[in-house]
Amino acid sequence: MSLTGDPDFTAVVIDDDVLDSLAPGIPPADIDDLRSQVRGPVFAAGDDGLAAEVAAWNVAVQHTPAVAVGATCAADVVAAVSWAVAHDLRVAVQATGHGPVRNACGSVMITTRRMRGVHIDPSRRVARVQAGVRWAAVMEAAAEYGLAGLCGSSSDVGIVGYTLGGGMGSLGRLHGFAADSVTAVELVTADGRLRRVTADDEAELFWAVRGGKGNFGVVTALEFQLVPVPSLFGGGIFFAGDDAPALLHRFREWAPGLPDEVGTSIAIMRLPDSDELPPQLCGKTVVHLRFAYAGADHALAERLLSPMKVAGTIVLGYVGPMRTDEMDAIHMDPKDPMPGWEKGIVLRELPAEAVDALLATAGPQVAVPLIMAEVRLMGGALGRPAVAPDAVPGRSGAFSVFVLGPAVPELAQVVPATGRRVLQALASWRAEESLINFLGDVSGPGEVLAAYPEAFRERLVAVKRTVDPTGVFTFGHAI
Numbered sequence: 001m002s003l004t005g006d007p008d009f010t011a012v013v014i015d016d017d018v019l020d021s022l023a024p025g026i027p028p029a030d031i032d033d034l035r036s037q038v039r040g041p042v043f044a045a046g047d048d049g050l051a052a053e054v055a056a057w058n059v060a061v062q063h064t065p066a067v068a069v070g071a072t073c074a075a076d077v078v079a080a081v082s083w084a085v086a087h088d089l090r091v092a093v094q095a096t097g098h099g100p101v102r103n104a105c106g107s108v109m110i111t112t113r114r115m116r117g118v119h120i121d122p123s124r125r126v127a128r129v130q131a132g133v134r135w136a137a138v139m140e141a142a143a144e145y146g147l148a149g150l151c152g153s154s155s156d157v158g159i160v161g162y163t164l165g166g167g168m169g170s171l172g173r174l175h176g177f178a179a180d181s182v183t184a185v186e187l188v189t190a191d192g193r194l195r196r197v198t199a200d201d202e203a204e205l206f207w208a209v210r211g212g213k214g215n216f217g218v219v220t221a222l223e224f225q226l227v228p229v230p231s232l233f234g235g236g237i238f239f240a241g242d243d244a245p246a247l248l249h250r251f252r253e254w255a256p257g258l259p260d261e262v263g264t265s266i267a268i269m270r271l272p273d274s275d276e277l278p279p280q281l282c283g284k285t286v287v288h289l290r291f292a293y294a295g296a297d298h299a300l301a302e303r304l305l306s307p308m309k310v311a312g313t314i315v316l317g318y319v320g321p322m323r324t325d326e327m328d329a330i331h332m333d334p335k336d337p338m339p340g341w342e343k344g345i346v347l348r349e350l351p352a353e354a355v356d357a358l359l360a361t362a363g364p365q366v367a368v369p370l371i372m373a374e375v376r377l378m379g380g381a382l383g384r385p386a387v388a389p390d391a392v393p394g395r396s397g398a399f400s401v402f403v404l405g406p407a408v409p410e411l412a413q414v415v416p417a418t419g420r421r422v423l424q425a426l427a428s429w430r431a432e433e434s435l436i437n438f439l440g441d442v443s444g445p446g447e448v449l450a451a452y453p454e455a456f457r458e459r460l461v462a463v464k465r466t467v468d469p470t471g472v473f474t475f476g477h478a479i
């Protein structure tokens, strides 16, 4: 056992090497017993199919659990958690593998991708989704009614993992974090109970799980409010990389004055030499501006965007009317699995010196092995408390900064060092909190807890101690 620095936190913190040494010899009869209790497939270490069952979208992480359970329903999750606890094993959960933190070695890994139920109630503007649903399914179903969920940059991401980590998307400045819109969470806790928590039932757990990620149990279903988006004007523009200084300085002056209807970000991108990219982008360093205006006045949107359009040489792009189920075209995130190393921080402000620091460490003129260095505008509803308060950190931020590099063996040292150097150069303007979904690589529970405002930390640990006293859920961004 290790400490996070505060002796009070000892109960739930387990060292990696202790976890990694859990290579249990589970009797085949016990695995058969588990198989008899669940409808989905069960794979034990050594079984064909285990690696495919637990494969992550971020292929930098290859999970080697002791057992994987392909859950099909809440009852499967109850059985898997109870079986794991009875065998003194820890539980990990994966929907899409867009956000693994490290190998869930020796765990019982519950995969949720078969739990694909989506129900939209247009009259109440509520969506109910099972644990394995990706954003694309809800955005498509809701668009029919002029409604949308608070999806992030890629609709390929799982709703539950994204939402439990806060969830910051293009509509966030108008409607807040995705977690803020959640009205009910159904989860299986370490005692094997399926609980439904709301603002009225188990309010403290309801507060903690919305922002506290996977620390409290395996979520089987979420209910959340959809927002009306009758009209959307959005897209992305790629500019020549050489114009990065002019574009980033214009962005820092321009973005804070935008109305809450606008979500925007800007990224320096080093694109691969790939046949799948248009020739203008192939192998190029470019600046990508993303813009989404959730309002009816498209002429106003054009006027709001115009100062950026003239700040650099446009290489390619489209910004115009779009449907809410086409929002992936704003960020154009990759769809295919890739090995990524990532890390993010939140800034209180973005003065000229901060832009210069970002350009000096990640600008097109420096040779760095980064795929992306992104600055997203925060503020608006992202800075206001949720109607039903939750544990989402980062509300004091004016901008988020996120760096992504290739997690390949030959760059295993240099990418994290370079990414951290970029974020370190911005330390003077850093807010105290961070966004859980953009924490990326962490040194341990202490760094995760440090992402939250001080007032949240003890409260989160108290809930963790109550519902998971022995640390069954210690993977992902564990506290």
Ligand SMILES: Cc1cc2nc3c(=O)[nH]c(=O)nc-3n(C[C@H](O)[C@H](O)[C@H](O)COP(=O)(O)OP(=O)(O)OC[C@H]3O[C@@H](n4cnc5c(N)ncnc54)[C@H](O)[C@@H]3O)c2cc1C
Residues within 6 Å of the ligand: 056, 093, 094, 095, 096, 097, 098, 099, 100, 101, 112, 131, 151, 152, 153, 154, 156, 157, 158, 159, 160, 161, 162, 163, 164, 165, 166, 167, 168, 169, 213, 214, 215, 217, 218, 219, 220, 333, 334, 437, 438, 475, 476, 477
């Ligand atoms: C291409 C890309 C774009 C992204 N864009 C955004 C963005 O715009 N805004 C943003 O906020 N984030 C964004 N993210 C981060 C993303 O929200 C997180 O990585 C999120 O955790 C992914 O969830 P997942 O279920 O898809 O991934 P997984 O790797 O399957 O899950 C990640 C973690 O989520 C938790 N989790 C998942 N399912 C459950 C469950 N049923 N019960 C309990 N815990 C669970 C667990 O802690 C798990 O380790 C992006 C990530 C990628 C790769």
